[in-house]
Amino acid sequence: ASISVPSCPKPGDTEVQLGWLNDVLHLQNVINEDTKVTEVRVTDLEGNRGFSGGISKLWLTYSSEDAVAPASLILKMTNLRVDSFREAMFYVYYAEAFAQYIPEVLYAFADEATSTSVFLMRDFKENTVGIDCNFLLGNQVWGIPDNAFDTVTPPAPLEVVREMFLTAAEWNAKYWNDQSLMDHFWMKNVPWYKGEYRERWEHSLEFAKTGWNKCKSKIASGECSVKLDKKFVEMMDLSFQKTSWEGLQAHLQSPDVPFTICHGDFHASNMYWCKDAPHLKFFDW
Known part of the structure; x- marks a missing residue:
């Protein structure tokens, strides 16, 4: 997902350059070469309450109709002085391997020296029927919105929890005691x-x-x-x-102590339940 494109937005910017965005979408074959983004409207991500990164929704206007062109994208940039560049690094190195578990990442940039990270993802909710997992387990802090279950019949909470941990077990097992993880000094531990x-x-x-x-x-x-x-x-x-x-x-250093790759913030608010299998998508790595 990592590509070298100039003029990507940085934390503190208030605009997204059309040249950068068009380059990304063309290089990733999201839109055809004859189609260009002519306008970007940036809004807050409705319902977002994250503290480690600024998340925005990009509403796109095109020069011509394109059947596969997304109506919106999700842009996340770390706030200044926040040591959370690791999420973008994760997407740079592991987006392909974890494709079934995460939104499609179109661009990822990270700089450990400045703790800056920028990544652009598809807004998978645009074409996915589902619900935020925290609503399925009570959402104790803010309560459940009145229309939360309008488009999906909620599964049993126990089914959701079981799926969460079985899914995590899949990638835990894949990287169990994998020495290649030790090549990534940016990983927290x-x-x-x-x-x-x-x-x-x-x-x-x-x-x-x-x-x-x-x-x-x-x-x-x-x-x-x-x-x-x-x-x-x-x-x-x-x-x-x-x-x-x-x-x-x-x-x-004990040979009896295993290690593997883990989600950095594993809780229901960072997961989305999709009506169709595979049921779970994970955010905020």
Whole structure:
């Protein structure tokens, strides 16, 4: 999916250059050579509540009718100063292998140095009957929209959960103990397997430990009314006491500890249930 095209939009931009978009659509054979995008209308993605990346919907106007031309596309760009370039890197390296699980990716760009990422995807909901998986499991935070089930009969929640984990198991099994994963230093945990980023890891551990100690202090002073079970507190304290970089390295290097590729944010709001099989699409890798 990665192609070299100038003038791709970057985080903070308010417009999408027609030249870039036409180049992408022509190179990926999305539209025929005689058809060109003449206007792009950028809107917020209705219902989007993501925090790690800015998602927009591109409404397209063409110079001529094209039976296969999409009416809209999805553009996602990481917000400035957010370390989430990995999702675009995932699409660069794994979009083809994971094609059945993800929306079709037309363009992907990532720069680790600036934490910038840009990727353009088909709006698969345009031609797919289905529903967001969080609606099928309750959507406890915002509630279920009144018209959520107008186009699809909801499957049983247990069926949905079963399909989620069986699907994840497919790609987990495919890359189980696959040493080629270690070639991708951009993957979140690969540096730790290679003994790198110790300072960053230890800083994160100290940050968590400080937060835990503040929590206990507020409870002890009565500032916070939460009550924690004594055994839970002892377990947390012991966990922090025994956690170390040396212990982590011994664990990761053990031949008895497997590794594989995993979704980076595996929950129902990042999944879509399609009426027709295969039923699941996954977002926000």
